[in-house]
Amino acid sequence: MHGAAHNATEVIWGLSPLIVALTIFVLTYAVIVTERINRAIVALIGAGVMILTGVLHQNEAFAGIDFNTIGLLTGMMVIVAITQKSGVFQYVAVKAAKLVKADPWGLMVMLALVTALFSALLDNVTTVLLIAPVALLITDALRINPYPYLFAIIFASNIGGTATLIGDPPNIMIGSAVGLTFNDFAFNLAPVALVILALTMIPLWWFWGRKLSAEQDARDQVMAFDENEAITDVKLLKQALAVIALTITGFVFAHSIGLEPATIAMFGAALLLLLRAMGHDAEHQTEQVHKSFAEVEWVTIFFFVGLFVVVAGVEKAGALKIAADTLVHFTGGELALTAYVILWASAIISAVVDNIPFVATMIPVIQNLGPVVGAENLNTLWWSLALGACLGGNGSLVGASANLVVAGFAERAGAPIRFLPFMLAAFPLMLASIAVSSLYVGWRYL
């Protein structure tokens, strides 16, 4: 990591790099929080100003960008963009509903399970973008209030995303920066995610589940749905499932064969594009590839790029070393206290602000703690950060992008989710999941 040593004369107006970098950092974050300007624009402006003011050179800025995170996200987004055209997500949701005979509470459990599973293997935003419309369709047919289901989907997506390296952007970033593998995440976070998902269903049952009921004729209607008709392209389905299976197998073995996740995801994406392109003329291929790339969420990708540079700036200026020292001063460098502070603070901060910039900042802070808590204990802090940042997203409607996607769709479909009522139920439930995480961290690592 870079030290704080930097020739101050290279920074304009003779200000110290630390002051300039911190000002840019705080302004960037403040504007991101207001959500008045698209976050990708804000992050890129912040990154540009970091270089223009001389805090960073362009090559340092590029070195600050974690291309493993960028590659993994982009690759998975391409795979999902192609796969969703097959209708497989509708198939699974309808099949799940029919497995429980369209019983309202059973449906909630199944949708939560399906959402958690997909969120663990794909990104959360895509998962909820595919599951929420089907959930609304089924509750419409059952003539029941969709709100509890959308609530359950939001919770399940953030909990499921916690479970794996590729489930949620904070995990991707942590795994990439620290070299933690897919299996590390699966062994350390999946068990507690599963427990939290199961425990979350208890209050959901108490709030809503036990009171939900649907008339028999409405349930019959759902039972008459034909999930096979949801599959629009069988060939595509087979190709996509084969590539996804191969990609996930790749993630499992990546570390032991010396590969990084971005390589696996990008290769999977390229393979699926190749399978789709075979047998078509050049024009058709171009159109297909163009469409697949167009569905990548470039706003998120450029947001990451900009943020990495902004964080590289404050890191180089020495601000994150100071933040780490402050944290150590507060906790006395004691491992258990540090882990709990990171867990709870991450959760509460991630409930109200985007967890991506928060984690981008915290990674170098925690790396700086190595000498204090001991390098062998750092993983405990990484798991605390991952649990706090991922689960914290459940605390409010703005806590995670997936929450906003569900809320946005619900609003367009005439079943709006209100900010405050959601938070009144979600925040305590999120805190409960952090309490469970605390027990887990204490029991397993401390």
Next chain:
Amino acid sequence: MHAHYPPSPLNMTVRALPICPPTLTLAPEATVAEAMSMMIQREVNHIPLCTADGRFAGLISSNAILRALIPASARAEHGVENLNFLGDAMPMLLDHLRDNADRPVRDLADADVMAVRQDTHLLEAAHHLSRTTAPLPVVNEDGKLLGMLSRRMLLTYLLDKARTA
């Protein structure tokens, strides 16, 4: 061969056209069921809404009513595109019909429908008409509905002009 038309002596506006007087209107408070019956009986797809003092208050279309009957998760952006797996979903369609029948038509009316004035140029009226399937409401300065300008009326007028020129 291109015919040469003399320059129009007047600015050609909507005033030049015979518009249907507003005999077929509904109050914004009328129900969706009433609108449907009227559409079926009078064989129209669009009915202008008028307040008690004759002001134009929107346009209800058979299209908007149909849109309200299909599942919300299908009509919303990023919704379910393929509905084949629902089967005919008759109970759901009938549920939605029942749910909507007693709603006031203004709930389903196209709120942003353009109304033109009599001094609107024909070209602009033609431009509006070319971008929608609905006829164009014509209102006076007070917003009172004077009548509806249909695509066919405009075409008839233009064809007539071309022949007599």
